[in-house]
Amino acid sequence: MIPVESVVPATGALELNILNMTKHFGDVKALTDVSLNISAGGFHALLGENGAGKSTLVKCLVGFYTADQGTVLVDNREVCIANPKDASQLGIGMVYQHFTLVPSMTVAENLVVARGALPAFINWQEERARLSDFMATLPFKIALDKPAGALAAGEKQKVEIIKQLYLQRRLLILDEPTSVLTPDEADEVLGLIGDMTRQKLLSVLIITHKFREVTAYADAVTVLRRGCYAGSGTLPELTTENMAEMMVGSPIAQDVAPREQRPAIPDLPARLVVEQLLAQGDNGLPVLRGVDLQVRPGEILGIAGVSGNGQKALVEVLTGQRMKLGGTVMVNGVPFNGTRQELARHKVYSLPEEPLRNACVGGLSVVHNMSLRNFDQPPLAHWGWINQRAMRNQAKRYVETFNVKTPGIDAKIQTLSGGNVQRAVLARELSHPVDLLIVANPVFGLDFNAVAETHARLMAARNAGTAVLLVSEDLDELLELADRIVVMSEGLIVFETSAETADVRELGHYMAGGHVETEVTQ
């Protein structure tokens, strides 16, 4: 085996082979004998259902986990990647779903610090000049002097990618990199990376659930199923159906009922009424600046907007996780502050963004997380006594109905794959009669079957009379599911349209910061 230092070549895309990689977590076999080849300059997609082992494979590759077995070849030479530093020395970098920037440092400082091994004295003039030259080679612009914490999610993700390019990576691993980007931003970023692969400057391994991205940018795919190699092939030869079939055996198409077949929205008073809502962000600056909206029973109100425009704070205020500074929130005609009692009384359920962080206790078991909403109520509790068996039975039912892949109901929820955490929270929040449902990016990280299932569940809830507030950065999702769409920009609702007659370009205009000074009507 060649020591890492002697393999590091100058620059240029690297060829990577993973041979027979196996990884266990206790009794869970997350990877079994998986092999994968990425050609130099290849744009390779790694596909698989939630829990198939994709993250485990790339984490083994970058030295975050140690595989139990397996060989990694870089440019046909065997290497040992014992930790992320080894991967970095080989020119292998990773962009995660979550951000790794230091919020209080500027973009320039983040880029320079990422280089590591800094001199005692940093000549900022030189660094700035070098960074400006580098930025001039990129098609998108980011203000180097802005603190990373002040950037919107899409911009942060661009900086994460810029950081990897600045570090002259030879293989870039992208783990669902476009989840927080608009389709245009995604095309911009993937287009740039695609150009670099064609020039043989970079090889790419991308994990994505979006077939559109695979067909538009990848030249090869490897598919995992239940931790095993399930197939591979090249594009454009492989169709979306071929890939879906490899992922699951046979694809399930669960279509959402077309708009015209939906029950009409009952003529009832609004269930959620928000007026002139004000709130501050974590940085003390206004984040909600007078939000007005209403949602009626049997209606889905879609909130469109580029992330970072107050949507997260709105969900937090409505679910009692952030204080409002002014305005009113009424549910079923009475003031509502999102306390646990009020949530239960008015049957308000929610799926916030990043459910592992915002809707779960990571170190608790699946069964306990699934009981967080009702552990102290019948049938799980009587006169203060918690019935463990009832709690376990509820969890087993949820796991089965929502097809949550977990080693068992006693596993810590933080050990489930991202998509399965999402399913577990959906199961908890959607298994009761729901009067008001507040969901933010509900299919983030879900595989295609789970997306169809989740959309069908949201639509079923709407058709059963639930008032649904759906925050989504995915316009297609909003156009498919919502009855009305409003656009949120800089903490305000700036535009409203019926989803049926919505004009995507007009929505895009307001999402990009265009304003209109008209009253929003219901």
Ligand SMILES: Nc1ncnc2c1ncn2[C@@H]1O[C@H](COP(=O)(O)OP(=O)(O)OP(=O)(O)O)[C@@H](O)[C@H]1O
């Ligand atoms: N740290 C861990 N401890 C225990 N089990 C784990 C751990 N990490 C992953 N697993 C298990 O390994 C399996 C593969 O998970 P992994 O996260 O690799 O899937 P994935 O394909 O990336 O899924 P997703 O699309 O949902 O992100 C799952 O059964 C998961 O529960």
